[in-house]
Amino acid sequence: xxxxxxxxxxxxxxxxxxxxxxxxxxxxxxxxxxxxxxxxxxxxxxxxxxxxxxxxxxxxxxxxxxxxxxxxxxxxxxxxxxxxxxxxxxxxxxxxxxxxxxxxxxxxxxxxxxxxxxxxxxxxxxxxxxxxxxxxxxxxxxxxxxxxxxxxxxxxxxxxxxxxxxxxxxxxxxxxxxxxxxxxxxxxxxxxxxxxxxxxxxxxxxxxxxxxx
Numbered sequence: 001x002x003x004x005x006x007x008x009x010x011x012x013x014x015x016x017x018x019x020x021x022x023x024x025x026x027x028x029x030x031x032x033x034x035x036x037x038x039x040x041x042x043x044x045x046x047x048x049x050x051x052x053x054x055x056x057x058x059x060x061x062x063x064x065x066x067x068x069x070x071x072x073x074x075x076x077x078x079x080x081x082x083x084x085x086x087x088x089x090x091x092x093x094x095x096x097x098x099x100x101x102x103x104x105x106x107x108x109x110x111x112x113x114x115x116x117x118x119x120x121x122x123x124x125x126x127x128x129x130x131x132x133x134x135x136x137x138x139x140x141x142x143x144x145x146x147x148x149x150x151x152x153x154x155x156x157x158x159x160x161x162x163x164x165x166x167x168x169x170x171x172x173x174x175x176x177x178x179x180x181x182x183x184x185x186x187x188x189x190x191x192x193x194x195x196x197x198x199x200x201x202x203x204x205x206x207x208x209x210x211x212x213x
Contacts, residue, residue: 003101010100011124013108015210016131018116019183020176022144023136023193028203029112036212039105043096043113050095059091070154074164081171082178089115114175118182130210133183135176137194142169 015038017025026042033040054062061084065073073081092115103109121131136144145151145168158164180190189209197205 006101007097008125010103010109011121011126014111014126014130015108015212016111016116016121016126017134017206018111018113018131019134019179019190020136020141021114021172022141022148023134024199024202025112025114025134027199028206029110031203032207032210032212033110037107038110039103039107040110041096041100041103041112043111043115046095046099047092047115050092053095054091061087062091069157071158071164074154074158074167075160076167078167078170078174081167082174085171085175086117086178089117090120093117093120114179117179118186118188122186128186128188131188132206132209133180133188133190135180135190135192137192138169138173140193140195141172141176143195145169 015032017029017032019025026044029040029042032038051062051066054066056063065084065088076084096115100109118133151165155161155164183190191202191205193202
């Protein structure tokens with residue numbers, strides 16, 4: 001009960017930037033946390049540790065992915081990839097809660113990452129004005145990912161790099177569609193990222209929504 005109360009307190013004060021991968025969430029979260037003294041929790045920074053700790057019994061999807069090559073992952077059908085991504089984050093979320101309990105500072109936390117699914121936030125007393133889901137258009141997503149230097153070595157390790165890239169981008173697109181649907185059904189704000197706004201304009205818009213001062 002004590003742990004649940006502590007987590008409820010953290011979520012009640014938290015600012016949350018989530019949604020589909022590769023749409024500028026981290027860049028915006030880093031700046032907001034620095035500008036306003038927020039405790040920044042970037043879920044992606046912890047995934048490698050969680051993957052080492054997962055077990056076949058308790059986190060079967062995470063465990064399966066920990067044993068797969070990039071070629072095996074990106075050769076899967078897109079619909080399977082999307083379904084498994086949701087299961088992956090559902091299994092991963094308890095690890096995030098464990099790490100949040102380690103935060104002793106009472107300052108507000110900025111939670112960032114695709115792992116913060118709308119369905120996983122249902123159990124916590126979030127302030128809807130402090131939550132934003134970001135969803136890139138397919139065009140923005142593809143162009144943005146092509147600029148990431150760490151993606152090409154992954155594609156080069158696959159038997160069919162073009163198919164791997166297609167499956168990867170399509171998975172992220174459909175994942176973003178479903179996350180956005182869940183968010184809108186809960187009256188949570190969804191921002192479509194299409195490149196029409198600069199990072200500065202996105203920053204100002206989210207800052208205005210969060211009412212940070």
